Amino acid sequence: MDEFSFIDSIKQNFYHQSGLIKGIGDDAAVLRETSRDIVTAADIFVEDVHFTKETMNAFQIGYRALAANLSDLAAMGAAPAYYLVSIVIPKSWSIDEITQIFSGMKDLAGKYKMDLIGGDTVSGEALTISITVIGLAEKEKTRYRNAAREGDVVFVTGTLGDSQAGLHILTNPGDYLEEEYFINRHQMPTPRVKFAKALVKLPRVALNDISDGIASEAAEIAAASNVNITLYDEKIPVSPSYHQFPSDLQNKWKYYGGEDFELMGTISKRYWEQLKLAAELANTKVTEIGYVTINKYSGTIFQEKNNKKQKLEKKGYNHLK
Amino acid sequence: MDEFSFIDSIKQNFYHQSGLIKGIGDDAAVLRETSRDIVTAADIFVEDVHFTKETMNAFQIGYRALAANLSDLAAMGAAPAYYLVSIVIPKSWSIDEITQIFSGMKDLAGKYKMDLIGGDTVSGEALTISITVIGLAEKEKTRYRNAAREGDVVFVTGTLGDSQAGLHILTNPGDYLEEEYFINRHQMPTPRVKFAKALVKLPRVALNDISDGIASEAAEIAAASNVNITLYDEKIPVSPSYHQFPSDLQNKWKYYGGEDFELMGTISKRYWEQLKLAAELANTKVTEIGYVTINKYSGTIFQEKNNKKQKLEKKGYNHLK
Known part of the structure; x- marks a missing residue:
């Protein structure tokens, strides 16, 4: 499987968020939100620093990485809506395992009707997962x-x-x-x-x-x-x-x-x-x-x-x- | 310099974007945009895959990484507004060099009055820069x-x-x-x-x-x-x-x-x-x-x-x- 087929394989067939105008498939995603505030945070996770294959399987690694980001949104009082995932994939990880990482994220994302709307996929030495989440909060109801x-x-x-x-x-x-x-x-x-x-x-x-x-x-x-x-x-x-x-x-x-x-x-x-x-x-x-x-x-x-x-x-x- | 002093050192003293409600310093950033569409994209750059110290200095590495992201926003017809940077820092890079990477990004960001509003800083084996940009586009004027x-x-x-x-x-x-x-x-x-x-x-x-x-x-x-x-x-x-x-x-x-x-x-x-x-x-x-x-x-x-x-x-x- 090459980069482009992989991206096709993780692309959602349909999106949940009504504010999404353009998902994966162009230079960037486009969303519209006229009434609520946009809340955004990013986290990065590196193999053997944040997780190891010994204590978590690929599905759990994905699930947990997104959970950490959703926790940031929750701490702001925001409802999760979108996420972008950039991933560095070393040769020691199979495409099946990488797909499992994305399945873990998708499983959690699905509970909140979040949409995967972008990211990047590159090869490298250390498995690295970088997630940006975008949430929505009622005006003046973000929690500081x-x-x-x-x-x-x-x-x-x-x-x-x-x-x-x-x-x-x-x-x-x-x-x-x-x-x-x-x-x-x-x-x-x-x-x-x-x-x-x-x-x-x-x-x-x-x-x-x-x-x-x-x-x-x-x-x-x-x-x-x-x-x-x-x-x-x-x-x-x-x-x-x-x-x-x-x-x-x-x-x-x-x-x-x-x-x-x-x-x-x-x-x-x-x-x-x-x-x-x-x-x-x-x-x-x-x-x-x-x-x-x-x-x-x-x-x-x-x-x-x-x-x-x-x-x-x-x-x-x-x-x- | 530890993680927290480093984050303090790259934090902007003031923000340019009028729609920004909360920048760096809480669990997430908060922004408000009621009239334009939000355009967002993410890219990840890894040392020796996307760049080497032999052909670019730290300032240029930062500048170019953000430039690649801004190019995605331009391709959507969007004006750059915000960026988040997650970075994996190996021991072989000094904090001075990392600061230079952020200076390179800031230099380019400044030309478009972009604000750095979030990200993550972790240690790891390979220098990795993950950027998410957020731009703003007039409604129905995004370019596909x-x-x-x-x-x-x-x-x-x-x-x-x-x-x-x-x-x-x-x-x-x-x-x-x-x-x-x-x-x-x-x-x-x-x-x-x-x-x-x-x-x-x-x-x-x-x-x-x-x-x-x-x-x-x-x-x-x-x-x-x-x-x-x-x-x-x-x-x-x-x-x-x-x-x-x-x-x-x-x-x-x-x-x-x-x-x-x-x-x-x-x-x-x-x-x-x-x-x-x-x-x-x-x-x-x-x-x-x-x-x-x-x-x-x-x-x-x-x-x-x-x-x-x-x-x-x-x-x-x-x-x-």
């Missing part, structure tokens, strides 16, 4: 990191640390409880698109997705909003079988383990009950895990544990270091 | 490959083969005429954005950019429009000093040499004079190089040379082959 205010409730969706626990199980074979659950959370995470959408009626929500661990993401909200955030250690939600892992790993994963793709944020106490209701309607677990304060040293994250409050390091993964 | 009609004039901007001639000079040192000119055309090509914009008043134009050689691009128009295209060999425009190269190379480069990033297209004879005028106003050379016919074997490209007409192979670069 700088929207946290003093007195806000800090919340998080789902449970934390599961993705790293899944990776741990994959790379340290043994007897574990709920193996499949944790592995699935690592290989095929659910971006919290529905939850984000359910918040649309709420006036002010700060939102961030957890790709680098909650400590780092909370620090981003704190810095952008010029506030402090305190997290109750005991309230950070974990899965029922999470306690089977060594306690240092439990601690590390829940604060610094990336790629759970849950959402964390803050909202005025006044609207907290409404947010819980919205989460319920979206079938998403949400937990109050802390509170927002201000003082002259704003931008700091604290941990409250056994009634003691101490500064929490932000850490998180840092490329180029 | 399927718009060619029987009797149309076929035209091309600029001169062809120069980029490959420049690469030839760089890789085969010797005595050449106008060395600098050819090298510059290879390293820092000019996307035909102004020309594309100047066509806005014209009702129907088929347009394609020449990234893979005119034979391949003409074939794309012919296939999409279900027509045949005949190119007059003698009329294909080349630079005054182009004839210094061996005639087989001249022929190869002008038909199959990619990356001149000129535009080719077709337009009704009726509007040909108007198109020439528009090109003049945009300070862009334009040449009539052929004509459009139809018959039952549509989708074919012919070459007319010494009054003889023969089929022209499309070739063009094909990854994965």
Whole structure:
């Protein structure tokens, strides 16, 4: 199969989005959106840096790469609509495997009626997947990191640390409880698109997705909003079988383990009950895990544990270091 | 310098586009465009596949990568507005060099008041630059490959083969005429954005950019429009000093040499004079190089040379082959 037949093979036979005027097949795609805002983000994934064939199959690699991008859109309060995929394909990957990567993306994309509208396919040494997503958001309803205010409730969706626990199980074979659950959370995470959408009626929500661990993401909200955030250690939600892992790993994963793709944020106490209701309607677990304060040293994250409050390091993964 | 300081260093201090609501610094960028269509395309460039340090410096690598993307927007009749850049950085490249790549992009972007609004920065083995561009086009004024009609004039901007001639000079040192000119055309090509914009008043134009050689691009128009295209060999425009190269190379480069990033297209004879005028106003050379016919074997490209007409192979670069 050559480049052109491959592109033909991944091209959609029909498109879902009514705003799409031109999909794949010209120099660029064309879309029209007169009423909503356009939200866009890009991520790049490299074999042996972000994923390996040992812990994920090709379908999962594609699924997860797109999930990471959708998580960014969810964190903005935007509904996914389009994606573009540029891929570098080394000789060590078969066209069948590459097709599986695209199937994984398509599977997730289909759940949100997203359309694949462009990209590029080249040969190279390292399998590299570069995705750009385009979402749509009601005007004035995009959710920013700088929207946290003093007195806000800090919340998080789902449970934390599961993705790293899944990776741990994959790379340290043994007897574990709920193996499949944790592995699935690592290989095929659910971006919290529905939850984000359910918040649309709420006036002010700060939102961030957890790709680098909650400590780092909370620090981003704190810095952008010029506030402090305190997290109750005991309230950070974990899965029922999470306690089977060594306690240092439990601690590390829940604060610094990336790629759970849950959402964390803050909202005025006044609207907290409404947010819980919205989460319920979206079938998403949400937990109050802390509170927002201000003082002259704003931008700091604290941990409250056994009634003691101490500064929490932000850490998180840092490329180029 | 770590990942976060690097991102800070490439972040623009101010943005040009009035439609931009949120630039770099949250989970995604947000833009608003209620009157024009959104045009988007993505390309990915890999060291030693698309460029080498031997023939281009870091600044030029960045400039050229963005130029290739802008050429796609021009081929759609869209004005460049935004770009996102995801980059894989190997240890063999210094942060200074990476900053130069971004400076090269910024230099070209600045000419069109484009804003860098997102992307991703990761470490890896091979320098890889993935760019997504977003342009804006007047409604119903995007230019497609399927718009060619029987009797149309076929035209091309600029001169062809120069980029490959420049690469030839760089890789085969010797005595050449106008060395600098050819090298510059290879390293820092000019996307035909102004020309594309100047066509806005014209009702129907088929347009394609020449990234893979005119034979391949003409074939794309012919296939999409279900027509045949005949190119007059003698009329294909080349630079005054182009004839210094061996005639087989001249022929190869002008038909199959990619990356001149000129535009080719077709337009009704009726509007040909108007198109020439528009090109003049945009300070862009334009040449009539052929004509459009139809018959039952549509989708074919012919070459007319010494009054003889023969089929022209499309070739063009094909990854994965």
